[in-house]
Amino acid sequence: MNYSKDYDETNPLSIEAYAQKLIGKTFADVCYEDAMKKATSVEEENSYVVSHENKQRKGGLGEIIEERFFHYPCNNDSRPDFDKAGVELKVTPYKINKNGSLAAKERLIITMIDYFAVVEESFEESHLWKKAQLILLIYYLYRQEIESRLDYKIGYAKLFAPPIADIKIMKHDFEVIVEKIKEGKAHQLSESDTMYLGAAPKAATSQDRRKQPFSNELAKPRAFAFKNSYMTYILNNYIVLGKDTYEPIIKEDTTEFFEDYVMGKINAYRDYTVTDLCRKFEIEYNKKPKNLEAMLAYRILGIKGNHAEEFEKANIVIKTIRIGKNNKIKESMSFPTFKFKELVEEEWDTSTFGTYLSETRFMFVVYKFDENDELRLKGCQFWNIPYEDLNIEVKKVWMKTQKVIMDGLQVIQKNGKNRNNFPNASENPVCHVRPHAQNSRDTYELPDGRHYPKQCFWLNNSYILSQLRKEFIDG
DNA sequence: GCATGATCATGC
DNA sequence: GCATGATCATGC
Numbered sequence: 001m002n003y004s005k006d007y008d009e010t011n012p013l014s015i016e017a018y019a020q021k022l023i024g025k026t027f028a029d030v031c032y033e034d035a036m037k038k039a040t041s042v043e044e045e046n047s048y049v050v051s052h053e054n055k056q057r058k059g060g061l062g063e064i065i066e067e068r069f070f071h072y073p074c075n076n077d078s079r080p081d082f083d084k085a086g087v088e089l090k091v092t093p094y095k096i097n098k099n100g101s102l103a104a105k106e107r108l109i110i111t112m113i114d115y116f117a118v119v120e121e122s123f124e125e126s127h128l129w130k131k132a133q134l135i136l137l138i139y140y141l142y143r144q145e146i147e148s149r150l151d152y153k154i155g156y157a158k159l160f161a162p163p164i165a166d167i168k169i170m171k172h173d174f175e176v177i178v179e180k181i182k183e184g185k186a187h188q189l190s191e192s193d194t195m196y197l198g199a200a201p202k203a204a205t206s207q208d209r210r211k212q213p214f215s216n217e218l219a220k221p222r223a224f225a226f227k228n229s230y231m232t233y234i235l236n237n238y239i240v241l242g243k244d245t246y247e248p249i250i251k252e253d254t255t256e257f258f259e260d261y262v263m264g265k266i267n268a269y270r271d272y273t274v275t276d277l278c279r280k281f282e283i284e285y286n287k288k289p290k291n292l293e294a295m296l297a298y299r300i301l302g303i304k305g306n307h308a309e310e311f312e313k314a315n316i317v318i319k320t321i322r323i324g325k326n327n328k329i330k331e332s333m334s335f336p337t338f339k340f341k342e343l344v345e346e347e348w349d350t351s352t353f354g355t356y357l358s359e360t361r362f363m364f365v366v367y368k369f370d371e372n373d374e375l376r377l378k379g380c381q382f383w384n385i386p387y388e389d390l391n392i393e394v395k396k397v398w399m400k401t402q403k404v405i406m407d408g409l410q411v412i413q414k415n416g417k418n419r420n421n422f423p424n425a426s427e428n429p430v431c432h433v434r435p436h437a438q439n440s441r442d443t444y445e446l447p448d449g450r451h452y453p454k455q456c457f458w459l460n461n462s463y464i465l466s467q468l469r470k471e472f473i474d475g
Numbered sequence: 476g477c478a479t480g481a482t483c484a485t486g487c
Numbered sequence: 488g489c490a491t492g493a494t495c496a497t498g499c
Contacts, residue, residue, distance in 0.1 A: 288484095288485090289485075289486090290484070290485040290486060290491080290492060290493085291485085291486090291491085291492060291493090293492095294492090319492095320492080320493090322493095326476095330477095330494085331493075331494070334491075334492075334493090335491095336490075336491080337490080337491090414498095415497080415498075417479085417480055417481075417497085417498095418480070418481095419479085419480085420480090424478075424479070425477095425478060425479075426477095426478070426479095432478095432479090434478095434479065434480070434481095435479090435480060435481060435482090436481095436490095436491080437481080437482075438482070438483080438484095438488095438489075438490090439481075439482055439483085440480095440481070440482085442482090442489085453480085453481080454490095
């Protein structure tokens with residue numbers, strides 16, 4: 001059968017125009033319409049549908065679009081799907097948050113990282129870039145309550161080419177990943193090492209390991225992927241036009257790498273006191289804003305609000321650090337609270353906290369108290385948790401926390417305060433569990449029905465200090 | 476002096 | 488009303 005009249009396979013715009021006929025249809029609709037055209041037998045069609053409903057079969061929905069809508073056989077090679085047009089087809093889910101906003105449900109996997117081949121490639125010539133420079137995005141709405149995934153509905157179909165500013169950042173991301181492999185550290189790769197293009201874990205089982213060229217250590221299989229945060233931004237700015245747009249930090253053309261540029265800007269105000277900075281940026285200090293120090297960082301970066309485009313896309317979170325006169329950090333770093341009953345149902349590899357740390361990049365804005373107890377800006381540092389600190393130390397604390405809750409949290413009252421057996425700061429160098437609630441009545445339910453003040457994982461103050469560059473401490 | 480538990484306060 | 492950044496209080 002000849003389908004060439006449906007679209008011109010050499011022309012991206014023709015492919016896109018044809019793809020837009022998918023909008024509003026479910027995957028079941030696509031199969032049904034195709035079966036009608038081809039007069040496929042009922043048995044044949046049923047078996048096709050059953051095999052593609054299977055949730056284990058990850059690529060199933062993409063296959064339906066390829067085989068039943070575009071009518072080309074799936075290729076598994078390195079060429080883009082529409083080779084003659086240079087277009088890669090990606091079928092990817094989005095979701096609607098409780099507050100009505102749209103978000104990507106997953107990162108967009110581009111292609112597996114071949115640890116041996118990639119160290120020979122330049123970004124421009126890479127296998128990755130051939131598949132990432134022009135993508136036909138088919139976004140379908142994921143809804144938990146829908147039982148058969150063939151009933152998910154397609155909401156958008158649009159060509160996407162990364163903008164120039166993003167390509168620069170992706171090229172740098174690519175080079176950071178390749179450099180780490182060249183150093184024999186493929187086993188220490190983490191998605192939060194980079195900004196938009198991440199080295200995402202991609203294993204059939206958690207035991208799955210690959211060889212790497214410059215070390216005998218086996219590494220987790222990983223794929224190049226556009227991060228979830230990046231895909232959410234794309235969805236809200238290029239696919240659905242004019243939603244949540246944020247001001248970018250990079251407004252002019254610069255040859256500097258993003259993070260160096262940011263550090264340069266912040267360092268220009270090194271040793272300014274918070275009071276100086278408030279005066280300079282006309283912030284009323286008497287009614288101290290909640291997150292004043294982070295706000296000042298945005299002002300220094302030329303951002304009016306409290307969001308920056310690059311930080312949103314890269315999932316970079318600002319954390320303020322205050323070093324005391326004694327060169328120590330007084331307070332540990334808190335994170336969102338966890339629900340006891342949810343944590344016991346999780347597994348470490350897919351846990352909320354483990355995933356958060358492995359996918360989040362941080363910008364530490366560092367201040368220090370001077371002799372007169374005035375806070376002075378010292379600079380900033382980009383950071384993500386090293387692979388082993390996460391997968392050995394944090395994992396240990398997380399596992400113990402889970403066990404403590406499962407075994408029944410032990411609580412004794414002492415001087416009107418609870419004493420519990422959650423992992424504390426003295427028993428692990430990296431993190432601990434502590435309350436993070438409004439007051440003692442701000443609780444979550446334990447699996448055994450008792451209520452207990454909300455808790456969260458904290459990174460130890462001593463650990464944070466050990467991760468900071470030396471210059472902050474002595475200077 | 477620090478570890479641990481507790482809570483304040485802004486802002487969404 | 489609650490999440491989150493920030494910091495306090497106290498006993499070991």
